[in-house]
Amino acid sequence: MTVVQQILYTAQPERWWTLAEALGFVAPFPPAPEWAEFHADGVLAVHGATDEHRPGVTEIHLIVEDTDAAASALAAFDVEAMTMEGVGEMLVVRAASGVSISVSEGAVQRGAGEIAVQPIWFQKDLTQPRAILEALGFRAGIAADRGGWTEMLCDGGSIGLHAGEPRIGLSFEARGDLDARAARLRDAGFAASVVDEAFARTIRIADPDGGDEIWINGVQDDMHGYHR
Template sequence: MTVVQQILYTEHPADWWKLAETLGFVAPFPPDAAWGEFHADGVLGIHGVEDEHGVTAAHRPGTTDIHLIVEDLDAAASALSGFDVEAVTMEGVGEMVIVRAASGVSISVSEGAVQRGAGDIAVQPTWFQEDLTEPRGILEALGFRAGIVADRGGWVEMLCDGGVVGLHEGEPRIGLSFEARGDLDALAVRLRDAGFAASVVDEAFARTVRISDPDGGDEVWINAVQEDLHGYHR
């Protein structure tokens, strides 16, 4: 099994805790300024960019990482042997594997207790890169499978046991987004009632809820499940 953990770095962790809970994530333990963890279909990690001593982390606020949790790290490392892989040990986390794509984008993998995703909200980090062949191969080696794919390339939905990773042609980076199941208009109302300026936008692929980024970056996208397959296939 493989579960996606979308890690957000922020100067405003409390605002993100409130957003996570409004979306339907559940915290298995109380968050603090350095780290909060919220579970649904996949895991949202909220990482403060300053520790309790005011020391600033290496990550800029508003940036996102993809971390994958697997049952067997040795098996994952073996499956990734054809890629650029480095074994590291991180304080507080333990042994990890870092996988670097030719574009410079990297993701991390660690071993842990995993469970299948649950709930009406999923993490959906998006891996942007000009050529999607390599990131797709990396994720498939870790047990992901392709869902909806654009007929002309440019988009691949990668599915696993908890959470979703989107692969999108573009300037190399990791972007933050979510996927919501159910009534998107009701979700927008719930967000507005909680104090978030939420609007519903019709995109070519699906409807989305847009809210302002608490860190002042690009709008946060919460995408409905794609039903219209014009120009796409499963």
């Protein structure tokens, strides 16, 4: 089983706790300013900003059942094994673009609920990130006919591969009534609006750290220019 953990670094952790709960995530243990987790379909981790990780930085961490099996599956890629305090053995996988993701062993339940993490892995050539994720058990979902987007699915959460300058972007996917979810966000003190995009409706809210707007995408229902 593979579960996506989207790690957000922030100078406003308490505001993010409120936002996570308003979105529909549930904290399995009391949050702390340095680290908090919120579970639904995948995991949102809220990490206090550091000198190395400024507010708004997003990372992709994958939780797997067996890091030895993951290391074997990733043998063809640039992988470094390390030990992190509080996490244990961890793998860091680096793409040729410079983007890296991390992998560790853990027990997280299969994705549940109507809100999911969907971090976006941007880089110009999506061939290598897709191969890395497929080696870890991901499967392709909806993809753009022209090759600029592929949704990669696993047991908890998903990752979007998007053509662009190399980076990891913060994103979510929501099922169900987006208008009702936006109303809950407004009740929690967030200025949320629902926008009709070409591929689906999305909720837009201001970033508590002052960065780019946060997107919560509805399930894609317009397949013009896309395929499964």
